[in-house]
Amino acid sequence: QITLKESGPTLVNPTQTLTLTCTFSGFSLSTSGVGVGWIRQPPGKALEWLALIYWDDDKRYSPSLKSRVTITKDTSKNQVVVTLTNMDPVDTATYYCAHRGSGVLYFDYWGQGTLVTVSS
Amino acid sequence: QSVLTQPPSVSGAPGQRVTISCTGSSSNIGAGYDVHWYQQIPGTAPKLLIYGNINRPSGVPDRFSGSKSGTSASLAITGLQAEDEADYYCQSYDSKLNAYVFGGGAKLTVL
Numbered sequence: 205q206i207t208l209k210e211s212g213p214t215l216v217n218p219t220q221t222l223t224l225t226c227t228f229s230g231f232s233l234s235t236s237g238v239g240v241g242w243i244r245q246p247p248g249k250a251l252e253w254l255a256l257i258y259w260d261d262d263k264r265y266s267p268s269l270k271s272r273v274t275i276t277k278d279t280s281k282n283q284v285v286v287t288l289t290n291m292d293p294v295d296t297a298t299y300y301c302a303h304r305g306s307g308v309l310y311f312d313y314w315g316q317g318t319l320v321t322v323s324s
Numbered sequence: 325q326s327v328l329t330q331p332p333s334v335s336g337a338p339g340q341r342v343t344i345s346c347t348g349s350s351s352n353i354g355a356g357y358d359v360h361w362y363q364q365i366p367g368t369a370p371k372l373l374i375y376g377n378i379n380r381p382s383g384v385p386d387r388f389s390g391s392k393s394g395t396s397a398s399l400a401i402t403g404l405q406a407e408d409e410a411d412y413y414c415q416s417y418d419s420k421l422n423a424y425v426f427g428g429g430a431k432l433t434v435l
Contacts, residue, residue, distance in 0.1 A: 310372065
């Protein structure tokens with residue numbers, strides 16, 4: 205059974221760096237083809253893909269956020285971490301991590317999400 | 325502005341059939357990349373509903389079906405039920421952006 209759960213601050217100040225952790229179980233990020241991605245959703249708005257890390261440590265970033273986002277993994281801890289620099293109120297959103305299966309281009313398991321508010 | 329275009333809202337009465345369109349371009353759906361659909365009930369995480377254009381994960385009722393043609397795709401829901409009221413998102417991959425892309429979402433209201 206695959207599960208993922210996001211953790212991190214619920215409130216950050218403008219200009220600060222956001223760090224979120226995705227802790228997962230039921231699969232290994234050392235399995236060929238597997239990936240974990242981050243997707244966010246501002247209140248009342250659509251889903252937006254941020255980043256994805258593959259089993260081989262290859263990384264992909266959204267072009268619109270590439271200068272601000274970094275994704276890393278700790279395979280031994282079953283964790284994936286995303287950081288987003290220079291936070292702005294428009295970055296207020298629910299942030300989800302999700303599992304991407306081997307060789308596919310969709311997300312089949314999602315975490316419950318964590319709401320991050322950017323405000324002073 | 326989402327890369328994939330969906331109608332903001334659709335509605336139907338219980339028992340009816342509704343369709344939700346998803347329009348892309350030559351760098352995503354038209355390039356041959358599959359379309360996937362997610363259902364999001366308010367306050368919950370998205371759930372994979374259709375993958376690879378037409379396939380249903382285990383547990384998804386066969387009332388839900390997907391199709392793809394050219395630069396567009398569609399999600400059809402037959403025998404509409406009150407529990408189907410949710411937001412529906414299409415998703416694909418864009419080779420020009422090298423990014424996973426989503427539609428703007430369609431809110432389904434069961435009248």
